Amino acid sequence: MTDDLALVERFLRGRGEAAFRALYRAHTPALFALAWRLTGGDRGEAEDLVQETWVRALTALRNFRAQSALRSWLCGVLVNVRRGRIRSEWRIVDAPDIEPLTEPAGHDDAIDLERAIAALPDGARDVYVLHDVHGYTHREIADLMGIVEGTSKSQLNRARSLLRSSLP
């Protein structure tokens, strides 16, 4: 049995706080990194996204099947939560304010790349982050985002092209 599966079973036995915290600590750093990039470096929005992801994930945790890695499943939940939030935000605001990036990422090139990713249009950024940063395939991205694989590929090409032109 994998560590993840053991953690899930332990949690589902009693839904105890300690078991949840073990799950949280194992997977939140990856969820937060994904959320932070998908939101263009908006820390507050990323934290809200992580919180809503855990709410959705625990509601549906009995449906988790061990065929996929728990982390991938959780990231999928996060991407779907993000899609839902974007749809509702569109009805409320046109141009959300995003704080400038301050997150250190190791060295200057990485910081430049993080900034350039944050400046990408939403759709292109989502595909780029999922494909080039987190290693999802176009098929997985298409399933997660409810788009066809061709759209995922064209968004990725667009993102790469924009990044090439924006990076020194």
Place this chain on the structure above:
Amino acid sequence: MTNLPLEMQPDSALEERVTSVLVAAGLVRRRRVWPVWAAAAAAVVVLLVGITKFRPKHALVPGNTYAVLLYEDPAYKPSPPQVGNVRVQVLSRWADSLNAAGKYISAGRLTGPGPLGGLFMVRATDDADAARIAASCPFRQWGGHVEVKRYDR
């Protein structure tokens, strides 16, 4: 693939926030921490049940009835699990000796908050005799505080 970090630590306050939201939503059960006195009181219950069971009755000496009160003050050292029911046996022998002398009436537990976990009802010829009984209670060996009070109907 880029070599950007795949994990980032969020603010540590987020864990508490998320946990609280999940508890409020009924998706996580909050850990229940029993206070020390409750665990200690439970130990006294076990002790007293063990002591009172199957004890033969002897004629009581003439005198007054007293309550010997057992308090689990902060200095009290709960029984380590590995020593099992040794304390039950020690207190039981003490109660046996009182019983043989016609001075044991009963033992019981006291429920509710606070360090007072149990009592022995004893018969003593006078206050000084009651004080000697209380002083001989083995509960004091483990850091527990023992008081004695005369019981008037």
